[in-house]
Amino acid sequence: MTDDTGKMSCAQFQARLPELIGSGVNAGADPHIQSCELCRALLTDLMTIAEAARQLFPIVEPPDDLWKHIESAIKSENGDPPDAGLPLPVHSN
Amino acid sequence: MPNSRIPTHPPDGSPPDLDEAAPFPAPDAKRVKFVPSASPDPAEADALARAQAGDHHAFAQLYSLHKRRIYSLCLRMVGNIAEAEDLTQEAFLQLHRKISTFRGDSAFSTWLHRLTINVVLMQLRKKGLSLISLDEAMEPVPEEGPGRSFGAPDLALSGTIDRLALERAVADLPAGYRLIFILHDVEGYEHNEIASMLECSIGNSKSQLHKARLRLRDALRANSQKEAQP
Numbered sequence: 317m318t319d320d321t322g323k324m325s326c327a328q329f330q331a332r333l334p335e336l337i338g339s340g341v342n343a344g345a346d347p348h349i350q351s352c353e354l355c356r357a358l359l360t361d362l363m364t365i366a367e368a369a370r371q372l373f374p375i376v377e378p379p380d381d382l383w384k385h386i387e388s389a390i391k392s393e394n395g396d397p398p399d400a401g402l403p404l405p406v407h408s409n
Numbered sequence: 410m411p412n413s414r415i416p417t418h419p420p421d422g423s424p425p426d427l428d429e430a431a432p433f434p435a436p437d438a439k440r441v442k443f444v445p446s447a448s449p450d451p452a453e454a455d456a457l458a459r460a461q462a463g464d465h466h467a468f469a470q471l472y473s474l475h476k477r478r479i480y481s482l483c484l485r486m487v488g489n490i491a492e493a494e495d496l497t498q499e500a501f502l503q504l505h506r507k508i509s510t511f512r513g514d515s516a517f518s519t520w521l522h523r524l525t526i527n528v529v530l531m532q533l534r535k536k537g538l539s540l541i542s543l544d545e546a547m548e549p550v551p552e553e554g555p556g557r558s559f560g561a562p563d564l565a566l567s568g569t570i571d572r573l574a575l576e577r578a579v580a581d582l583p584a585g586y587r588l589i590f591i592l593h594d595v596e597g598y599e600h601n602e603i604a605s606m607l608e609c610s611i612g613n614s615k616s617q618l619h620k621a622r623l624r625l626r627d628a629l630r631a632n633s634q635k636e637a638q639p
Binding site: 334362 | 472480493502570616618620622
């Protein structure tokens, strides 16, 4: 899996990347990364995306009427009459 | 766009501050999934005990305490508001059915989080979306070979990422890629856990996550190029 000079090609290195990254190995210490600017840039980008992912997607409020639907479904499962309402939630996080 | 760029490398080397409303803050720079607090909210503990005993008022209180986290989780996983509402409803119905089986081996929030993920996965399987997209995602695609992802240094994502652009790119991922990316990179599950949840191999989980990140990189670079155009 090396070229004539004994070095791993970019394609060979990148084929190993999912396992390298996924196994928690420090892919940045790989000899190929030390000598290849393109693969170093790729690895940096992938790690940047993974880091950024942890801050994605704000917490959002569900629609107000969702509880009514849940309440109705629970009553239906319980065999309760339609007017046997569950309490509307009053405390919100 | 203000406040939409994510500082990925804080100057002091500390982990970036998360929105205080974030559901599962990572306590260190390493990807860590939500770890339950050692001292759970007394109000929640009380509501939980009463809800397990059949108190509907207490169940309503639990809904209020967790609705935002559960709805947001569903929304992240499916990327569709109407589906997220349906799945949130189904998650709380499942909770209502199963709440008496909660034994406190983990934090309630962790248990409910996992229950919700299972509800979402079950729904996706019912619709055939997950299995199809997972299979598709596992098929080698010639144009997605390693060489395609070479990055010219001048196009490398440097330092910050546009949060909104990344969220849009995640939403545009095929369902199988999005699932793995959300479960691993956003929710913090390990590959062995994801493999178990999705009934695929650990290698497939790693491979799909890698492909998802490559697609996101391509999307972000395309977005950057578009923004750079006059």
